[in-house]
Amino acid sequence: MTTNTRRHIARLTLGALTMSAAALLGAGCGDDASGAAETSFGGGGDASASNSTSNGTSGGGVTGGTTGGTTGGTTTFEPEPEERFNFLRPQPSRNYVYVANTNLDTVARIDGDTLEITSIEVGDEPTVVRTSQDTNTAVVLNEGSSDVSVIHSLSDRDEVINLPIRSGFNDLTMAPRGHYALAWLNYAEITAEDDVGRFQDVNLLCLEQGNEAVFNVSVGFRVLEVEFNEAGDRAYVITEDGVSVLRLDAIDRDADAQPVAVTEDPLEDALAVDREVEITSNGKLALVRTSVLMGLNAVSLGGALERIVHVPLPDVPTDLDVYDGGARALAVLKNARQVALIELDRVLDEPDAAVRLIDVPEGPLGLATIDPRSNQALLYSVASGEPMVTRLDLATGELVTWDVRKGVKGLQLAPDSSRALVFHGNDDAPRSMSQSDQFIAQSWGYTLLDLSTGFTKLQTTDTEPGEFVFSRDSQWVFIALEDEGTGARQVERANLVSFRIDTYDLASPPVHVGLLPSETVERIYVSQEHPVGRMTFFEIETGDARTVTGYELNSRID
């Protein structure tokens, strides 16, 4: 069983974790506080993600499975498990893609223009690679040797600096602009072999070339997520105790960052109450939702006085997203059949006045994906299984509901917000007893949705859709399909104008997809499971493919 598979299972089984949605999820688009992944869904860049989680996993929003039935007030709270769209390995930097090769203790650097592969020696068992899109710097977590390798890819060579870190960490998060990164223990990724003793440590990595350094920072109990502000000089370590704020440029030695409480109940169990914390991109405010709170908590961060302000709402929110540059937040009030819009610049001082409620009398309601450009939100429900998506105009309250023929498991907007990709499971109730409807109900699949007309196209698949990536101009999307049982190993390429879908067979199971940084031809990469490394590159416009196998051998071409 591969490391990735083990981690996938861990995600599925671990249960409720609160994650910051905006940076990682399609549910929160726009420019929230950036987290472990690229965030610019709406503005080009790499909108690649993984649709690999299901009930009970950590998403940016509520996790399901453990808190069903917990109520706040008189309403019955039904969790909405939100798909976590992860930006996993490999990672693109400004010009390169970096792929960790755990078996060979190397990282393969792939040139986005020439497809040239260079193998870079790092520490033992490299597992995680993080990059910055602003530079050609990559940070590699070497779990076997408990260190990180900082790779500066220069024009004529790769400079590698190895920095020892505390043992037991299994995740890395890179700050925007690439000056800092944090190594930490991600409980969602824990495997049986991991050392889980380090509950309150993170390591701050300073990545400036020539001044690389590592500092230990003590934070709150059990780290749940790590985010950064837009400037990349503040880190927000979300723990069960609250949020530890790290002023990165002020840390030049080991330090501690005592957490800011996000609840007035010091004994509240964050995991038990499905706590979700959203940090605004300027880092001044944290919004908190739980399964027992009728409303939200707004927590000021980083100021002279840290305070918690309760924002009362008619219901326990099932989803929370920050958008519009951190100026607004949206909370879904499922049982109240409402959506709450919150003005964040007023919320601390005028919590009641900062809220505007919009009625949603019909249609699916549980989760929301926001398009800040058009001031619209897409509403849907994973828990109810309703095969519908509703578009809500946040200014006028106008609602339009579309039938997508199958229950919704997740949803992602294209970067230009003109189309949406809706994911389906294989456990729907058939609409009729006809063979066709039964087949549709029992199939996996996805739907392409034109948001201007509501036209939909359902594509059934033999296996659960995996990672996907949009082209920068939002004209194409590539979706990986892999299933060990059926032997399916495919990539599907969908044109978002004509909705034509082409299927390409691969030689090995696809693991990750992403956009290749290139100034010439736009391509995507599909990394695959192969003992010596295999990657297929597809030209986005033509679908022409090229495969490279053997990263080490390619690197030794001389």
Next chain:
Amino acid sequence: MSVLSRRGWAWVLLAGALWLTGCQEWICLLDQNEDGVCEPHGDLIDEGTFAVSPPVRYNAGVAYRAEAADRITLLRTDGARAEVVHVPVAEQPTLLTTTPDRSLLLVLSQEAQSLSVIDPETLEQTIYPLGSPFDRLELSEDGRYAIALYSPNFNSSAIIRNTNEMAVIDLAEPPREEDLEVPLAANPQIVTLRSFGSRPLDVVFAPSFLIRGEERRVALILSENYVTLLELNGFDPREPGRNETAIRFVQNDSDLRLVPLQVTWTEDDPNRDDDMFAFVLVQGSDDIISLNLLPGDEQDLLGRPRIRPSLNQLTGGRQPRSMALFTNSQGQIKLLTANRSSVDLSVIDVATSDVVQVPLDAAVDQVFVYNAVNPDTDVEEPFALLYSTAGLRTVYFVELSTVEGRGTRAVDSLNLDSGVERLELTPDRRRALILHPGQRSFSVLNLERRSFSPVDALAPVSDYQFAGLGDERLVTVFAGEPYIGLTELDNTHPTPVELDLAAVATAVVPETNTILVDHGRSMGAATLLRLDEPSRETSATLWGFGVDDLLQVRNAEAR
């Protein structure tokens, strides 16, 4: 030279021998040692001195190499007539061959360490100094480039040599020396390849292809565990070694010994810079090494982007023995491999490495692709022919347009009378000649009709030639027999033609309407027949053409 009968020639030789016997001074001129002392031989004439090698066909005749005589002998043929021309070349010519279009003769001399290029019409010679005693020559398909190197069983008196050394000759350019000031590389360019534990075993030239509109010429040098991509032009004398790129296919710490056996190239699309591939079949590995020749970031002396190969490992079946390429109706390039150990055929998508395995009834070790009219669709389509050289009587026909979807249902088989020792397509590629084990019979396989016609012979076929494109005949020679066979390929009707002497080899020169049959005599003996009407009655035999100028030469020296 006039044509004599056999008896007449015998008298001439006898007279010559007697005359030489009586001329001690003449013999001493031949056999004086360094001090001018006569050392008469026991033999009157050393046959080895004037021995000629087997014939090499060029477009207006055949040529023979006389190593000890430091010359080549041309027979300029015209039906049943020939003119004998001796051409002095460098010392001890080791190898004689022609350019692929047969317009020029190439003579490699180990002793002189040179390559001579001879125009058989004008007899003009261009000599390229090689600087080392290479004994092997490989040519590009268009005849533009030659590479001289050492063969694996190299035999020479050279005390010291570098087996990784080779000479790259641009035959379209005159010889020249290196000029650092210009800078301009020498022609030939002496190259010493980097070694990674082996030496060059073979050379395979790529067809010409374009990168960013400029023509690139490369060759792949095959060695154990690696290949070297060598650019044939754009050498920079200031940076030797910059034109070569080594591609290894085993890790440093591996004990594997993988020998590249076969290389296949794709066809170039001039509108693309990324579609040139070389596929290398490697003995000892189940993987086919795919090399995509892409433009890199670095530039060469001419300002062109250096070629940066990208490696892919295509895995089909186990122990692939042979491979062939085809392009399907969607324009996708597929690689076929005949896999001995897994007893199947692999159809590999070159772009994605995806594989379709087609099981077979028996293991095959050879595959090639041909076009034929599909009887079901009446459209010309690509097919594959599979066979084994290990005694299997069955050959397989594979419909390539449907094999990926239909699998074994796209495979048809045909049982022959006996196994296949050797198979070669006819010039029009509609048939195949099959030599069976022992070579006492051969068959003509009709690829479209999927039928065959066997022909038996009383003696093994020692040589054969197709009469040429448009001429549906096969000429066969039977070891030790004074006959040739002419077989019509359409109806497999064989016609024997009697000769005066036992035949050894044959060369067909359609340009001059000639069939030449060599009789394997050291001083030269050949029979010329008219290609349009071959018969003993109209034939002529040349005997001793290797020594026909003997008297004239020696008289000149005596004076």
